Amino acid sequence: MIRYAKPTTIDEALTLLGEASWSILAGGTDFYPTQGAKPFRENVLDINGLATLRGIAETDSHWLIGARTTWTDLVRYPLPAAFDALKQAALEVGSVQIQNVASVAGNLCNASPAADGVPALLVLDAEVELRSVAMVRHLPLEKFILGNRRTELQPGEMVTAIRVSKNAATGTSAFEKLGARRYLVISIAMAAARLTIEDGIVSNAAVAVGSCSAVARRLASVEAALRGLPVNGALVAAIQSASMDELSPIDDVRGSAEYRLDAAREIVARAVLGAAGHASDDKAVAA
Secondary structure, X not given: OOOEEOOOOHHHHHHHHHHOOEEEEOOOOOXXXXXXXXXXXXXXXXXXXXXXXOOEEEOXXXXXXXXXXXXXXXXXXXXXXXXXXXXXXHOOOOOHHHHHHOEHHHHHHHOOOOOOHHHHHHOOOOEEEEEOOOOEEEEEHHHHXXXXXXXXXXXXXXXXXXXXXXXXXXXXXXXXXXXXXXOOOOOOEEEEEEEEEEOOEEEEEEEEEEOOOOOOEEOHHHHHHHOOOEOOOHHHHHHHHOOOOOOOOOOEOXXXXXHHHHHHHHHHHHHXXXXXXXXXXXXXXXX
16 A cells, blocks of 8 residues: 655654655655656655755855755845855746745756756755765765766665855856746756856856756866966856866757757856856945
8 A cells, every 4th residue: 555654853754764665755846747647656755744854054164955945945045156056047947836846955856967956056066965764974966966867865865955065155156058948948958157266367166067968067177277267258268178078968859969069168158257247246246
């Protein structure tokens, strides 16, 4: 017999997860469409009663985004400018109605190559907090998502939070998405960039691209090419000539592999210039 449970404490949820195999229900915006008209064949663990998993908190060393935190919650919360790319990505997740219920952690657990939140979290060096009855562990996001619809989540575990170190939550950031239309669309390609700029020079850069490989990827060669450059046209020139070997796009109905590679280079340039522009805006405000 299929079971349904709605625990009210994390301990209760973890105990249930340790006893049987469950499908975890959070926002449900992907859960129910995937299920379709088929009868349920797995136990359903509804975590919407876990109030402590919703919200954003700050510690001395990290920003913590609870697993049930919605995209709307994220957009409304006052976070450093390094999170701007993530907020911009949040506004691209479906419709406003979807953003009001879909969870940030659910976007990661779905592990879609086109998950809008992943590139922006990658440039923040985000970690995923995983809990079971036996232990708590933290995995870098790039080690949590293994491939299309595959994660490192083990039996008996659930995602309880996303962590961003304050050391990584510096600088300014921007997000760019390319789709077949403006709204309610799966990405053809998307990019996030975070820059730390000192005296008009890029001292650090983080760049990630999604929808152009089985898993969103950081672009190490692009990041290296940007460091030490002045904030001017040299940034675009460096991006145009840098390697993007991390990307391996496919051909599908939304675009060819060749088109995606060309698009990725263009939107990376736009994201980098957007992040640089945010830094200029901050200076203007400060002045």
